[in-house]
Amino acid sequence: MRLVQVTIPTGKRQAVTDALDDEGVDYVLSDETSGREYAAVAHFPLPASAVEPILERLRSAGLDEDSYTIVVEANTVVSRKFDELEEQYAEDTDEDRIARQELRSAANDLIPARRNYLVLTVVSAIVATAGLLLDSPATVVGSMVIAPLVGPALAASVGTVIDDHEMRTRGVIYQVMGIVAAVTSAAAFAFFVQATNLVPPGLDVLAVEEIRERLAPDFLSLAIALGAGVAGALSLSTGVSAALVGVMIAVALIPPAAVVGIGIAWGQPTLAMGSAVLVLVNVLSINLAALAVLWYQGYRPEQWFRARDVRTMTLTRIALLAGVIVVLSVFLGAVTFAGYQGAVAEQKITDTADSTVSEYEQLTLLSVDVEGNQNPLRGTPERAVITIGKPADAPPPQIASTLRQRIRDRLGEDVAVEVRYLEFQTAGQER
Numbered sequence: 054m055r056l057v058q059v060t061i062p063t064g065k066r067q068a069v070t071d072a073l074d075d076e077g078v079d080y081v082l083s084d085e086t087s088g089r090e091y092a093a094v095a096h097f098p099l100p101a102s103a104v105e106p107i108l109e110r111l112r113s114a115g116l117d118e119d120s121y122t123i124v125v126e127a128n129t130v131v132s133r134k135f136d137e138l139e140e141q142y143a144e145d146t147d148e149d150r151i152a153r154q155e156l157r158s159a160a161n162d163l164i165p166a167r168r169n170y171l172v173l174t175v176v177s178a179i180v181a182t183a184g185l186l187l188d189s190p191a192t193v194v195g196s197m198v199i200a201p202l203v204g205p206a207l208a209a210s211v212g213t214v215i216d217d218h219e220m221r222t223r224g225v226i227y228q229v230m231g232i233v234a235a236v237t238s239a240a241a242f243a244f245f246v247q248a249t250n251l252v253p254p255g256l257d258v259l260a261v262e263e264i265r266e267r268l269a270p271d272f273l274s275l276a277i278a279l280g281a282g283v284a285g286a287l288s289l290s291t292g293v294s295a296a297l298v299g300v301m302i303a304v305a306l307i308p309p310a311a312v313v314g315i316g317i318a319w320g321q322p323t324l325a326m327g328s329a330v331l332v333l334v335n336v337l338s339i340n341l342a343a344l345a346v347l348w349y350q351g352y353r354p355e356q357w358f359r360a361r362d363v364r365t366m367t368l369t370r371i372a373l374l375a376g377v378i379v380v381l382s383v384f385l386g387a388v389t390f391a392g393y394q395g396a397v398a399e400q401k402i403t404d405t406a407d408s409t410v411s412e413y414e415q416l417t418l419l420s421v422d423v424e425g426n427q428n429p430l431r432g433t434p435e436r437a438v439i440t441i442g443k444p445a446d447a448p449p450p451q452i453a454s455t456l457r458q459r460i461r462d463r464l465g466e467d468v469a470v471e472v473r474y475l476e477f478q479t480a481g482q483e484r
Contacts, residue, residue, distance in 0.1 A: 239314025282342025
């Protein structure tokens with residue numbers, strides 16, 4: 054429920070009250086005594102879904118754009134007319150969305166001051182970098198909570214559909230600034246950590262699980278970003294708190310941006326490039342999803358004569374974003390296919406090792422560890438470590454070359470094979 058207060062220009066009082074009466078709105082008028090060009094102030098409660106159409110009706114009745122309009126949330130309204138109005142708009146609309154005016158205000162409120170935005174983004178990226186290097190999921194999650202990235206992403210989409218050029222431009226600029234600041238601060242912090250030996254000098258960042266999982270983004274990453282954009286747009290347009298959605302958007306942006314910085318600091322171009330593609334795909338997907346949802350919900354410019362131009366511009370941007378995402382998705386698709394190939398290859402290696410070791414009565418296959426390729430676009434593993442158990446008094450057979458040859462024949466590609474023996478002793482049960 055909303056309480057709306059509007060100032061009525063001199064000479065328009067009767068037209069405005071007639072419009073409110075026609076719409077079945079229960080209102081109260083008070084005289085405007087400031088001596089300006091306004092005659093009265095109207096106060097009336099409305100269902101959230103009725104704010105936009107009622108204000109448009111009042112605009113057509115003579116309420117000009119310079120009239121003060123205040124929309125605040127109301128907790129309780131006791132009025133028979135309001136109940137009837139609520140039932141009417143509950144039947145007329147299937148969407149529980151806020152008015153365009155509220156949407157603009159909510160989107161503006163989500164964008165912090167530039168200095169605060171940059172400081173929080175830098176701090177978030179540094180915390181994420183530390184968490185990634187420590188392989189600490191809890192720290193990485195903590196970095197997402199303070200990331201202020203939800204506002205610019207949603208503001209750019211809102212500005213587009215309601216034809217607010219300033220908001221749209223500000224949202225796009227803030228997004229670019231945020232990503233650049235996150236990557237730059239993460240790289241600087243990673244260089245500092247490396248130079249001061251705050252991490253082991255020989256640390257292999259590709260062996261850190263929290264980092265490695267962002268080396269090879271697949272199609273599931275795209276689903277996360279699209280889901281974040283849809284959730285963000287819905288939370289904003291329905292008046293629900295966007296705080297938790299902000300964390301979801303940060304999930305898609307902050308850790309990959311930090312990994313880009315780590316890849317730059319450690320001189321790992323494959324790591325930096327893979328994560329950079331993930332960041333770009335996520336940013337575009339969030340904007341695409343939010344833009345499509347807001348347009349689908351029926352948000353349009355306030356000036357009717359701008360509707361056609363804004364429609365063309367919005368659909369063009371949706372098509373452009375979708376096109377770029379499709380192009381970048383070729384990389385995601387290649388990574389996904391490589392992951393599938395890797396899983397199949399690992400299973401074939403395990404089956405080959407099991408069948409080979411079973412030919413020896415005294416040997417037992419204990420484990421098969423397959424080390425994947427550092428190139429995310431290649432699914433064939435680089436190395437297989439096969440651990441075999443044998444009796445302490447039995448000589449180890451030389452089967453590494455046999456395993457390598459059989460694995461090569463099975464996969465069609467050469468894989469390095471390392472065989473490790475673990476001796477065991479067996480004592481019989483006394484009777």
